[in-house]
Amino acid sequence: MWKVCRELTARGHAIKVVAAESDADALGKLDWSGMEVETYVAAYNQSAWRDQARKARFKDPIQGGLEAVRMWGQQCDLLLSDQPLTARLKEFGADVLFGDWAYYCTPALSEVLKLPRVTVSNIPILDPVHTSWDRSTGRRMHAANMLAYTPQVGTGFPSTMNFAQRVENVITYAVASLIDWTAFHRMIYKPLGEEHGIDLGTPEALGRGVMHLFNVDFALEFPRKLPPNVKLVGPLMPEPPKPLPADLEEFMAGSGDTGVVYVSLGTVCSIGAQEFKELAAALSALPAHVIWKVGADDLPQGISLASLGLGDNVKVVQWAPQNDLLGHAKTRAFLTHGGVNGLYEAAYHGVPIAGIPLIADQKDNVAKAVYRGFGLAVDPRGGLTAARIGGVLRRLLAEPGFRAAAAKLSRRLRSRPRTPAQEAADWVQHVIETEGEPYLHTPEDAIPLASLLLLDVFAFLLIAMLAPMGLAWVVGSRLLAHVRTPKAKTL
Known part of the structure; x- marks a missing residue:
């Protein structure tokens, strides 16, 4: 979203940014000059969210997931309860609310401020979450969820499903729809409505959701039908690489013809102690150099970097300029958890991926990479052994077909007349100039x-x-x- 905001300020638009106080460190790394920033007390910080994600994966997926939903509801309640902040937002006199779809207070805040909203999603279209039949949350978009060829969230299926997969797809749709209604309607939006006097299910409230923008591209996504107010603007994160810091550049240059494997399993979830040991053994045995981004918070209890016995070919860093590393000529493969930003950065730079999906949409993202031919999956349910991880990485390094498929995706993503940030800003500006008129809406919300x-x-x-x-x-x-x-x- 930051890139889109920068593009809008360059066009002369005034912007007020609302963020949790716990995000101050992240905000400080970006250039928000020319924008007013308002903060509020958050219900949790990044560390608490990380702990909850680990609990959801390793201990109790259902209870952990519901606890995460409860935390999101608390976050939104704190924002709406900050009366001085909401008063300042009303005085700002905005024309449109530009918000993250995954932030569950976006529709509630637009209803409080009576503003049309444009949402941007940093995850792909998830069915049935984005396409739920439930109208009470204001987050639904009316894209056709064709169960015959649209994989539902968490299945990891391709768009060409066999009979057994289609049966499971329908069952997943029914179960996920029920969970979506129970979690988000019952645990977030119903209490918010009762507390703050808002109803997100009215035609007026639903009409405020004017435009939905997605940070993805059909170069990688499965083809599907979309309504006029849903736009795939392309990946916002990838960009031409900048020079690396001296120590990283020296390490890359010393890799020879075998090149470098970049490894990052994200910051939200993680793997267990034994899995860490197996991963370390796999990376140490590779013929290529390895840059492994892993921080102290990512290590499970009882594990230290020193105890892993890493080989001389492995360089560990607390933080890495991921886009610049993936855009380096020496990078040969990317071992990732399957987050959408990393996936598209790899595709943009033509780097094959090995995916270890851990939570949420990651399994579906990795499945798309496999379907497009530029990636391989290592399902953690089958056991993350050094032999499995190392075998997948060696295939990516040895077989030229993966790099050829990645290069094809790179051409697709780069051959755009406008950048994703420019296209997203175009649609935000269009909503402003048309005064938030929902003329692109299909009429589902007005029909019983x-x-x-x-x-x-x-x-x-x-x-x-x-x-x-x-x-x-x-x-x-x-x-x-x-x-x-x-x-x-x-x-």
């Missing part, structure tokens, strides 16, 4: 659910077909009874 599902039409057609049949049966029965009635004999 029974009519939307054509239940009334099917009922009418059923009656229309059965009524003549019933009438014919009654008439025929009476005629047959009349014919069979014996006539009285006359004397």
